[in-house]
Each structure stands twice: as structure tokens, then as C-alpha cells.
Amino acid sequence: MTADILFDPLSAEFAQDPYRIYRQLRQRDQPYFYAAQNMWLLSRYDDISTIATSPHAVRSLVGIRSPAEIAAWQKQANWHDMPYHERVVQFSLLDSDGDIHRRLRRQIFGAFRNDAIGHLEAVVQGFVDALLDDLADRQQIDFMADFAVHIPGFVIGHLLGAPASDCQQLRLWSERIVQFFDVDRSDERKRLAETATHEFFDYLCDLKRQREHNPQNDLISKMLVDEKAGLYTLDEFISTCMLVLMAGHGSTIDVLGSGMHTLLQHPQAMAELRQDETKWPTAIQELFRYEPPLPFFHRHMTSDFSIRGQTFPEGTTFGLLYGAANRDPGQFEQPDAFRINREPNRHLAFGLGAHLCLGNNLARMNMNVIFRTLLKRFSHLARVDGIVPYKPGLSVRGPKVLNISWKPA
Numbered sequence: 001m002t003a004d005i006l007f008d009p010l011s012a013e014f015a016q017d018p019y020r021i022y023r024q025l026r027q028r029d030q031p032y033f034y035a036a037q038n039m040w041l042l043s044r045y046d047d048i049s050t051i052a053t054s055p056h057a058v059r060s061l062v063g064i065r066s067p068a069e070i071a072a073w074q075k076q077a078n079w080h081d082m083p084y085h086e087r088v089v090q091f092s093l094l095d096s097d098g099d100i101h102r103r104l105r106r107q108i109f110g111a112f113r114n115d116a117i118g119h120l121e122a123v124v125q126g127f128v129d130a131l132l133d134d135l136a137d138r139q140q141i142d143f144m145a146d147f148a149v150h151i152p153g154f155v156i157g158h159l160l161g162a163p164a165s166d167c168q169q170l171r172l173w174s175e176r177i178v179q180f181f182d183v184d185r186s187d188e189r190k191r192l193a194e195t196a197t198h199e200f201f202d203y204l205c206d207l208k209r210q211r212e213h214n215p216q217n218d219l220i221s222k223m224l225v226d227e228k229a230g231l232y233t234l235d236e237f238i239s240t241c242m243l244v245l246m247a248g249h250g251s252t253i254d255v256l257g258s259g260m261h262t263l264l265q266h267p268q269a270m271a272e273l274r275q276d277e278t279k280w281p282t283a284i285q286e287l288f289r290y291e292p293p294l295p296f297f298h299r300h301m302t303s304d305f306s307i308r309g310q311t312f313p314e315g316t317t318f319g320l321l322y323g324a325a326n327r328d329p330g331q332f333e334q335p336d337a338f339r340i341n342r343e344p345n346r347h348l349a350f351g352l353g354a355h356l357c358l359g360n361n362l363a364r365m366n367m368n369v370i371f372r373t374l375l376k377r378f379s380h381l382a383r384v385d386g387i388v389p390y391k392p393g394l395s396v397r398g399p400k401v402l403n404i405s406w407k408p409a
């Protein structure tokens with residue numbers, strides 16, 4: 001076994017470069033026990049793929065723990081005494097398994113297929129063009145606060161059926177709920193998450209009522225048909241809407257930021273993309289591999305399981321470091337190199353198996369439209385600051401601020 005690792009995902013060092021620690025984790029002979037979260041961290045591509053696709057690995061504790069044990073776990077994680085959060089965030093299609101998960105996933109799966117989201121491309125293009133028109137006179141912007149944060153609320157809101165004027169609010173709620181999934185579970189962060197969930201719940205009930213009277217061509221109206229057919233409870237309905245809004249929100253903002261940062265660090269790649277648009281599809285995949293915005297998820301084991309000769313008992317929790325898998329030299333040649341023509345590129349930025357990201361087509365379409373447009377409209381794009389600060393934490397990855405200068409083409 002290699003010398004032990006100082007694993008502190010809240011440290012500034014980890015925020016700036018998690019890949020150094022991921023490498024140390026991968027080089028260990030055995031998975032790493034992360035005592036603060038009582039879980040074993042997996043960092044190699046093969047181990048993570050095995051668990052993500054295993055029928056013995058589940059997301060929810062229901063089914064492998066008694067209600068009393070779950071209550072004790074919630075208390076230890078500070079996930080207790082938050083009634084709305086417990087109803088519609090701690091329970092969701094992402095955090096369910098088996099028949100419930102299949103039923104909930106099947107109901108919205110069609111809305112995320114490429115043929116169903118095709119019409120959104122024009123919506124994204126129109127919104128991004130208008131946003132850039134407003135910003136184009138400025139010589140310098142914070143790519144995060146001035147640009148990236150405005151996009152996903154509008155796009156996912158449009159898909160679901162939320163008015164554009166509510167997007168700012170949807171973003172705030174999403175951020176306040178998502179921050180509480182990370183390892184810092186202070187009471188202050190808990191209060192923010194519970195209040196946001198309550199307000200978001202009321203908002204979605206109201207939107208649902210409006211669509212009951214006045215159906216539109218949007219996801220919420222389609223879900224109402226399924227609810228009438230008895231396929232949703234109220235909590236399932238609301239938690240699914242909330243999950244769709246939240247899962248794609250911060251992740252899209254973050255990958256836009258780290259994607260822009262990556263391109264700015266690789267001017268040769270940017271020049272090639274300006275010259276040859278056919279390179280975009282593989283380049284977008286490589287941006288997701290290189291800097292996945294959601295680098296960490298978990299699974300609980302429903303039976304004893306062996307990994308690299310070590311047996312882990314039923315009930316073990318594994319942390320799946322998708323971000324570390326994406327830099328595994330056993331899977332990717334020169335994994336720390338950013339190559340826009342990398343193929344094959346079976347990265348795990350969208351996970352694998354039963355919980356594979358439902359929004360992955362939408363996420364790639366967004367990136368494609370946005371980066372093509374930026375490179376077409378701006379002949380010069382450059383970083384202003386030397387160091388780009390990244391957010392601390394294990395579950396999310398993206399720049400806090402990204403000041404860039406630009407010149408219209």
C-alpha cells in the first residue's frame with residue numbers, strides 16, 4: 001500500500017487541483033476509507049464502472065436499512081428535521097431504485113431523447129444570441145456571473161414549462177438545495193436548503209395548478225397526463241420537477257465555466273475548432289471528460305462484494321469518483337492531456353448504468369450551441385486573471401469566477 005493521503009475535499013488545494021489527489025487515490029492498492037463520510041472511495045475506472053452497473057448497488061438506503069437505522073443515519077448526516085427536504089429532495093427518482101426508479105425514469109425518459117429536445121436548439125440559440133448582444137459592448141466580463149448562470153434556468157425552465165421571468169429564482173433555489181449535498185452540512189446550510197425546498201415546493205404546486213387549467217406543450221403538462229393515469233403521487237410529481245431543474249442547473253453552469261477555462265488554456269485546440277466545426281462533437285465529449293462538473297456520487301451495497309481482493313460487507317457505501325475515473329491511464333491514453341479528437345472517449349461524466357444522466361443529450365447540445373456561437377462571434381477570447389479560483393467541495397467542480405476579455409469578430 002502507498003503512503004496515506006491527506007484527503008480534504010474542502011481544502012483550497014483540492015479545489016484548485018483535485019486531479020493530483022485523484023492520482024494518489026488511484027495508485028493505492030485498495031480503495032480509500034473516507035472516515036468523515038463513512039464510505040470507501042473508488043477512483044479507478046474499472047472499479048467505478050463495476051459498481052455503477054452492479055445489480056447489488058443501490059442509491060437509496062430504503063430496502064437495505066430499517067426505518068430506525070435510516071433515521072439514525074439522517075441524524076448523523078444532519079439530514080433530519082427538514083420535512084420538505086425529506087419528502088421531495090431526499091426522495092427522488094435519482095435516489096430511488098428498482099421498480100419505483102424504473103417507473104419514474106420511464107415517465108420522463110422520452111422528453112430527453114434527441115428527437116424530443118431537437119426543438120430546444122433554436123431556443124438555446126435565440127437566448128444565447130440575445131444574451132451576447134447585451135454583453136458584446138463590454139470588453140471584459142465574468143463569464144460565470146454575467147453569462148453562464150443565466151442559461152440553464154432558461155433552457156430547463158422552458159422544457160419544464162416555467163416562465164422565463166422566474167429563472168433567476170429557480171437558480172437560487174437550486175443552488176441552495178444542491179449545496180447541501182456536499183460534505184459541509186452546517187446548520188446554516190441546512191436552513192437554506194430546507195427553506196428553498198419549501199418555497200420551491202409551493203411554486204411547483206402553483207405551476208402545476210396553472211397547467212391543470214391551461215395545458216401547454218411542456219413537460220409539466222405531459223406529466224399531468226401521467227398523474228391522471230395514476231402514475232405519480234404528488235410528492236413524486238414535485239420531486240421529479242425539482243430534480244430536473246436542479247440536476248441540470250449547477251452542472252451546466254459549472255461545465256460552461258470549466259469548459260471555457262480549458263479552451264482558454266489550450267489555444268491550439270481553440271484555433272482548430274475555429275477552423276473546422278466538424279471537430280465539435282468529440283471536443284465537447286472531451287470537455288466533459290476533462291472537467292466533469294459532477295465528479296462524485298455514491299452507491300450502497302445490498303450484498304457482500306469483492307474489489308481488488310478485498311471483501312466489503314453488505315451495507316458498505318462506496319463513493320464513485322467519476323472525476324478520477326476520467327483521468328485513469330488504464331482507460332485513457334495520456335489522460336491529463338486535453339485532446340479534442342479523442343476517440344473512443346467512454347468518459348463517466350454522465351455516470352453509467354441505471355442512473356445514467358437523463359439530461360446528457362441536452363447537456364451536450366447546450367455546450368455545442370454555446371461554444372460554437374462564442375467562437376464564431378468573438379475572434380479574441382482571453383483570460384484576464386492568472387489563477388482561476390474553483391469552488392471547494394467533492395460533489396461539484398467549476399470556477400467561482402472567470403474573468404475574460406473578448407473582441408467581436
Ligand code: HEM
Nearest residue numbers: 093094247248251252294297349350351355357358359363
Ligand atoms: C451539464 C452536465 C451534466 C452532468 C455532468 C450530469 C451528470 C449526471 C450524473 C453523473 C448522473 C448520475 C448520478 C449517479 O450515478 O448516481 C446524473 C443523473 C441525472 N441527471 Fe444529469 N448531468 C448533467 C446535466 C443534466 C441535465 C441538463 C439534466 C436535465 C435537465 C439532468 C438530469 C439528470 C437526471 C434526472 C438524473 C437522474 C437519473 C436517474 O437517476 O435515473 N442532468 N447526471
